[in-house]
Amino acid sequence: MRLLALALAALALVGCESTQEQSAKLEKVAKQEAGEAARRKALTQRSLSITRRSTIVTVSSSVVLHSSDGTAAAVTLRNVSGEALRDIPIEITVRDAAGATLYTNATSGIAGALVSVPLLAAHGTTTWVDDQVQTSATPASVSAKVGEGERVIQAIPRLAIENAHLSEGAAEGSVVNRSHVSQHEVVVYATARRGGAIVAAGRAIVPQLEAGASERFQAFLIGDSSGAQLEVSAPPSTLE
Numbered sequence: 386m387r388l389l390a391l392a393l394a395a396l397a398l399v400g401c402e403s404t405q406e407q408s409a410k411l412e413k414v415a416k417q418e419a420g421e422a423a424r425r426k427a428l429t430q431r432s433l434s435i436t437r438r439s440t441i442v443t444v445s446s447s448v449v450l451h452s453s454d455g456t457a458a459a460v461t462l463r464n465v466s467g468e469a470l471r472d473i474p475i476e477i478t479v480r481d482a483a484g485a486t487l488y489t490n491a492t493s494g495i496a497g498a499l500v501s502v503p504l505l506a507a508h509g510t511t512t513w514v515d516d517q518v519q520t521s522a523t524p525a526s527v528s529a530k531v532g533e534g535e536r537v538i539q540a541i542p543r544l545a546i547e548n549a550h551l552s553e554g555a556a557e558g559s560v561v562n563r564s565h566v567s568q569h570e571v572v573v574y575a576t577a578r579r580g581g582a583i584v585a586a587g588r589a590i591v592p593q594l595e596a597g598a599s600e601r602f603q604a605f606l607i608g609d610s611s612g613a614q615l616e617v618s619a620p621p622s623t624l625e
Contacts, residue, residue, distance in 0.1 A: 433474060433476050433490060433491040433492070433495075433500045434491065435474050435476050435530050435531070435532035436532075437532060437533060438530060438531060438532065439473065439531045439532055439533050439534065441464060441465050441466040441468075441470075442462055442463070442464050442465070442470065442473055442505065442531045442534065443462070443463050443465060443531075444460060444461070444462060444529050444531060445461040445462065445463050445510065446460070446461045446583075447459070447460045447461070447477075447527050447528065447529050448527065448582070448583050448586075449479055449518070449524045449525070449526060449527040450583070450584070450585060450586055450607050450608035451523060451524055451607070451608075452607050452608055452609070454605065454607050455516065455517075455518070455607050456479070456488075456518040456519075456520055456524055456607065457514060457515060457516040457518060457586045457587060457607040457608070458477050458479060458514070458515045458518055458527045458529075458586075459512055459513070459514050459576055459583050459586040460475065460477065460512065460513050460514075460527070460529045461510065461511070461512045461513075461583075462475075462502060462505060462510065462511055462512075462513060462531065463509070463510045464505045464506065464507060464508060464509050464510075465508070466507060466508070467507045467508065468507050468536050468537065469504065469505065469506050469507050469509075469536070469537040469541055470502075470504070470505050470534035470535065470536060470537060471503065471504045471505075471534055471535050471537050471624070472497075472501050472502075472503070472534055472535050473501055473502040473505060473531060473532065473533075473534030474500065474501050474531065474532035474533070474534070475490075475500065475501060475502055475513060475529055475530070475531050475532070476489070476490060476491050476500070476529065476530045476531075476532070477489065477490050477515060477527055477528065477529050477530075478491075478527065478528050479518055479520060479524045479526070479527045480524070480525060480526050480527070480528075481522055481523065481524060481525050482523075482525040487520040487522050487524055488518050488519055488520045488524075490515060495517075496517075498570070498572045498588075498590075499515050499517055502534070502620075503572060503620045503621070503622050504537070504541065504620040504621055504622075504624075505534065505620070506541070511574070511618055511620065512574055512576050512583070512586075512616070512618070513574065514574045514575070514576065514586045514587065514588045516586065516587050516588050516605075516607055537624065539624055539625055540624075541621060541624065542562070542563075542564030542565075542566045542568065542621040542623070542624065543563045543564050543621075544560055544561065544562055544563065544564070544568070544571065544594075544619045544620070544621050545560070545561045545563055546558055546559070546560055546561075546573075546617045546618065546619060547559045547560075547561055547599070549575075549615055549617040550615065551577065551606075551610055551613070551615050554585075554605065554606055554610055555587070555603050555604060555605045555606060556573075556575035556577075556587065556589075556602075556603070556604040556606060556615055556617055557601070557602070557603050557604075558601070558602060558617060559599050559600065559601050559602070560573055560591055560594065560599070560600055560602055560619045561598075561599045562594045562595065562596055562597060562598050562599070563597070564596060564597075564621070565596045565597075566596060566621075566623055566624065566625060567593070567594065567595050567596050567623065568591075568593070568594040568595075568621060568622050568623050569592070569593060569594075569622055569623050570590060570591075570592060570622055571590070571591040571594050571619055571621070571622050572588055572589075572590060572619065572620070572622070573588060573589040573590070573591060573602045573604055573617060573618070573619045574586075574588050574604075574617065574618050574619070575587050575588060575589070575604040575606060575615065575616070575617045576615075576616045576617075577606060577608065577610035577613035577614065577615055577616070578613055578614050578616060579612060579613040579614070583608075584608050584609055584610065584613050585606040585607060585608030585609055585610035585613060586606060586607060586608060587604040587605050587606040587607055588604050589602040589603055589604035591619075602619075604617075
């Protein structure tokens with residue numbers, strides 16, 4: 386009887402520890418989600434003002450695209466350093482043929498993904514897209530200024546794009562979370578190239594992407610994607 390009682394007590398203790406561990410994990414997840422929400426809110430509320438240009442992120446190319454569907458800017462960036470960076474500020478200015486400013490994202494209240502690059506891998510290249518350029522005039526050019534990003538010291542969750550294809554002027558496919566970290570508000574960037582030049586661009590938002598899960602996306606492209614080659618990327622939004 387004594388041995389039975391000890392065994393039952395041990396089982397009860399194990400069950401208690403399991404409940405405590407589960408509660409600790411839930412609390413950790415809640416804190417992480419709250420932290421990510423606060424970070425995204427701060428990015429949205431701040432007015433973009435780049436006083437110090439990045440010395441390790443360079444602008445490889447920039448193009449503005451215009452059609453009856455709207456105006457988009459696509460900026461290709463390269464990280465020349467051996468460290469990954471996150472929340473890289475990016476300021477764009479769209480001008481007409483005469484050089485007059487038609488649009489800038491250097492105002493408050495713009496979504497964080499429209500004023501920053503979520504993540505750029507070490508020695509990596511990515512094309513950031515702003516498909517919310519507001520202008521009634523015909524744009525001719527876009528210039529970009531990049532600020533200092535935050536260096537990433539933790540492991541980077543891996544996201545993958547599967548079955549990406551063009552369908553009637555839109556990029557469609559799936560984004561897969563191949564990590565153990567749930568992702569929030571993942572931005573999917575899509576560009577179409579013809580002869581090496583970007584001829585159409587757009588983006589999509591995946592609000593929630595659980596660890597190990599897959600979600601469909603559809604990004605409507607601005608420009609002429611006919612006969613072009615599609616490129617799609619989805620940098621992780623949440624690191625831990």
